[in-house]
Amino acid sequence: MWDYSDKVKEYFYNPKNSGVLEDASGVGDVGAISCGDALRLMIKVDEPTQVITEAKFQTFGCGSAIASSSALTEIIIGKTIDEAMSLTNQDIADFLGGLPPEKMHCSVMGYEALHAAVANYRGEVWEDDHEEGALLCKCFGIDEGMIERTVRQNGLTSIEEITNFTKAGGGCSTCAEGLEEVLERVNAEMVSEGVLAAETAFDRTRAVQPVRRKKKDLEPVATGKAPLTTLQKIRLIEETIETIRPTLQRDGGDCELVDVDGNRVMVKLTGACVGCQLSGATIEGVQAKLVEAVGVPLLVIPVAMVH
Amino acid sequence: MKPVYLDNNATTRTDPQVVETMLPFFTEQFGNASSMHAFGADVGSALAKSRKQIQALLGSEFDHEIVFTSGGTEADNAAILSALQTQIGRKEIITSAVEHPAVLSLVAHLEKTQNITVHIIGVDAMGRLDMEAYRKALGPKTAIVSIMWANNETGTIFPVEELAQMAHEAGALFHTDAVQAVGKVPMNLAESEIDMLSLSGHKLHGPKGIGALYVRKGVRFRPLVRGGHQERGRRAGTENVPAIIGLGRAAELALEHMQDEQTRVAAMRDRLEEGLLASIPNCFVTGDATSRLPNTCNIAFEYIEGEAILLLMNKEGIAASSGSACTSGSLEPSHVLRAMDIPYTAAHGAIRFSLSRETTDEDVDRVLEVMPSVIAKLREMSPFWREREVREGAFNPTYA
Ligand SMILES: Cc1ncc(COP(=O)(O)O)c(C=O)c1O
Ligand code: FES
Numbered sequence: 001m002w003d004y005s006d007k008v009k010e011y012f013y014n015p016k017n018s019g020v021l022e023d024a025s026g027v028g029d030v031g032a033i034s035c036g037d038a039l040r041l042m043i044k045v046d047e048p049t050q051v052i053t054e055a056k057f058q059t060f061g062c063g064s065a066i067a068s069s070s071a072l073t074e075i076i077i078g079k080t081i082d083e084a085m086s087l088t089n090q091d092i093a094d095f096l097g098g099l100p101p102e103k104m105h106c107s108v109m110g111y112e113a114l115h116a117a118v119a120n121y122r123g124e125v126w127e128d129d130h131e132e133g134a135l136l137c138k139c140f141g142i143d144e145g146m147i148e149r150t151v152r153q154n155g156l157t158s159i160e161e162i163t164n165f166t167k168a169g170g171g172c173s174t175c176a177e178g179l180e181e182v183l184e185r186v187n188a189e190m191v192s193e194g195v196l197a198a199e200t201a202f203d204r205t206r207a208v209q210p211v212r213r214k215k216k217d218l219e220p221v222a223t224g225k226a227p228l229t230t231l232q233k234i235r236l237i238e239e240t241i242e243t244i245r246p247t248l249q250r251d252g253g254d255c256e257l258v259d260v261d262g263n264r265v266m267v268k269l270t271g272a273c274v275g276c277q278l279s280g281a282t283i284e285g286v287q288a289k290l291v292e293a294v295g296v297p298l299l300v301i302p303v304a305m306v307h
Numbered sequence: 308m309k310p311v312y313l314d315n316n317a318t319t320r321t322d323p324q325v326v327e328t329m330l331p332f333f334t335e336q337f338g339n340a341s342s343m344h345a346f347g348a349d350v351g352s353a354l355a356k357s358r359k360q361i362q363a364l365l366g367s368e369f370d371h372e373i374v375f376t377s378g379g380t381e382a383d384n385a386a387i388l389s390a391l392q393t394q395i396g397r398k399e400i401i402t403s404a405v406e407h408p409a410v411l412s413l414v415a416h417l418e419k420t421q422n423i424t425v426h427i428i429g430v431d432a433m434g435r436l437d438m439e440a441y442r443k444a445l446g447p448k449t450a451i452v453s454i455m456w457a458n459n460e461t462g463t464i465f466p467v468e469e470l471a472q473m474a475h476e477a478g479a480l481f482h483t484d485a486v487q488a489v490g491k492v493p494m495n496l497a498e499s500e501i502d503m504l505s506l507s508g509h510k511l512h513g514p515k516g517i518g519a520l521y522v523r524k525g526v527r528f529r530p531l532v533r534g535g536h537q538e539r540g541r542r543a544g545t546e547n548v549p550a551i552i553g554l555g556r557a558a559e560l561a562l563e564h565m566q567d568e569q570t571r572v573a574a575m576r577d578r579l580e581e582g583l584l585a586s587i588p589n590c591f592v593t594g595d596a597t598s599r600l601p602n603t604c605n606i607a608f609e610y611i612e613g614e615a616i617l618l619l620m621n622k623e624g625i626a627a628s629s630g631s632a633c634t635s636g637s638l639e640p641s642h643v644l645r646a647m648d649i650p651y652t653a654a655h656g657a658i659r660f661s662l663s664r665e666t667t668d669e670d671v672d673r674v675l676e677v678m679p680s681v682i683a684k685l686r687e688m689s690p691f692w693r694e695r696e697v698r699e700g701a702f703n704p705t706y707a
Binding site: 036 | 610611612613614615618619622640651652655687688689690691
């Protein structure tokens with residue numbers, strides 16, 4: 001059973017403005033019986049003021065489709081066309097106290113019906129840009145064509161990005177497998193077209209790396225590895241310092257390892273770093289790098305400042 | 308007002324007598340059947356009794372042909388995966404388009420990942436299997452055929468005995484998902500060629516999360532769940548003793564009520580069906596009314612959507628279900644009704660009423676009283692209904 005808000009139930013059990021609006025100034029039809037929901041929105045517009053004075057709907061669909069349709073009519077009555085057109089589907093969902101993620105498409109249908117009805121009123125043709133290829137994400141009514149376009153236009157390479165850009169995969173996530181397939185295919189095409197670097201393309205074998213959990217702050221820094229021997233630790237400290245040196249040298253300074261005693265790391269800072277007000281900051285920077293690399297708490301102590 | 312529960316194909320109320328039989332196995336009789344002491348021995352003999360009760364319901368020859376599982380889904384998975392291991396050199400599966408997802412999602416996954424070929428046999432407008440397509444699909448590569456005994460949405464019964472014989476002529480194993488049939492139709496597996504059969508406790512007034520796979524003596528079997536030696540090595544893991552005891556008792560009660568199910572329950576179902584068809588325009592029965600479970604009827608109401616119907620029914624205290632997609636989170640209507648080529652105009656508005664031995668005449672009266680206004684209210688709101696001023700014969704299923 002869906003977790004419908006009280007407002008959704010109220011608008012479903014006792015819908016306002018259902019039925020046919022005689023002499024409507026604009027009619028919008030969206031959806032189709034084959035999709036399981038369809039909505040006809042009828043509006044009456046006061047020509048001089050452009051205010052929507054009346055709105056009625058007829059809906060074939062589930063409880064939230066009917067509630068969304070009714071909510072839409074309640075929201076737009078009394079608004080000017082321009083005001084109404086600035087509404088989003090989220091406004092319909094919010095009016096109803098929220099919709100389950102899998103039912104958000106009902107609010108999208110309301111949004112589209114409004115645009116279709118206004119286009120009809122203005123004598124324009126409204127194009128619905130849906131239904132290209134198979135419906136991939138049923139929660140948000142997103143088809144393969146839309147995913148493919150978004151991936152290409154924005155150079156997306158992960159499922160999280162797809163969810164952020166299109167919402168697909170953000171509901172029940174049963175479409176995750178399908179999304180991965182499309183992403184892998186489209187990325188591969190982009191690589192062969194030379195518009196995407198092969199290393200960044202989505203690759204399911206890489207994506208299945210188990211996700212490591214970060215340990216809590218309380219514990220020493222996580223390593224997940226067996227404890228290092230003293231020799232290994234010293235080597236690691238040496239190697240890490242070597243990687244920091246080029247940065248310091250660029251600023252005219254340097255850093256050398258002098259000694260390691262337990263968790264105390266003695267270093268010699270030379271050149272421009274020394275005495276400069278930032279040397280404290282530099283030591284902290286070196287310490288942070290070392291702790292990260294070695295994975296145990298370390299104290300970096302500057303020794304023998306050479307002038 | 309007393310709620311009316313007509314969703315027994317989804318799950319049944321656990322019979323209070325079943326619950327009573329189960330309770331001691333949570334408290335005094337807590338032993339592990341594998342243990343070498345009195346605590347274990349008592350439980351062991353209780354498990355043996357339960358196995359015998361199921362054997363009696365299925366009419367099978369030996370009690371050791373029953374393997375307890377965690378339910379119908381596990382039994383289906385175990386049967387199909389076992390056959391692929393024992394039928395060496397055979398890499399094809401035959402199943403029907405109207406199976407439960409417990410079978411259909413598994414075979415789709417196998418096809419995608421394991422280099423298995425799957426033949427999905429279609430059905431006609433009444434939900435009857437395309438026998439010609441089945442005959443053609445069978446061959447020397449067929450490892451297993453898995454076709455349900457009765458469909459959960461329409462109640463349509465398949466000719467499983469004939470299908471099993473045909474499978475054997477091709478050297479294939481035959482499994483049937485009988486989750487909806489066990490306890491509702493009499494069975495005599497001792498005389499049957501069926502190799503494996505799945506059943507589930509919660510569909511026959513037993514507990515949830517327990518079921519069984521019947522594996523005919525002599526059929527080679529590879530376990531799905533490996534570990535200890537429980538169930539003679541065919542299903543590892545310490546037995547869910549209370550549930551197994553409950554399943555046994557439920558089987559015993561189902562056998563006692565078989566006659567009632569076949570006559571009184573079927574008569575109530577028929578009265579419900581005839582009443583709805585007479586009082587509501589533009590609706591029709593889906594499935595094969597001549598070969599159907601006694602408790603099930605599925606009626607498609609044109610131009611309205613199933614979830615909306617269920618919500619209004621629920622408000623009146625009546626529980627049923629729809630294959631409608633909206634309730635399952637997808638926009639496609641039921642795969643069963645689509646396989647039968649029921650038009651979208653009707654498939655979205657199909658409602659399944661499934662009765663049980665606990666259903667009363669008053670329940671049926673109440674549904675007959677409430678449904679016409681529920682349907683009328685939604686049709687008032689439907690853009691498709693208004694467009695059809697003439698309400699005559701908008702959809703005329705041509706049953707071949
Ligand atoms: C035909 C059929 N097969 C399998 C199942 C699954 O059984 P279970 O819920 O015990 O896993 C069901 C019930 O949902 C069913 O109707
Ligand atoms: S189908 Fe549910 S999130 Fe995509």
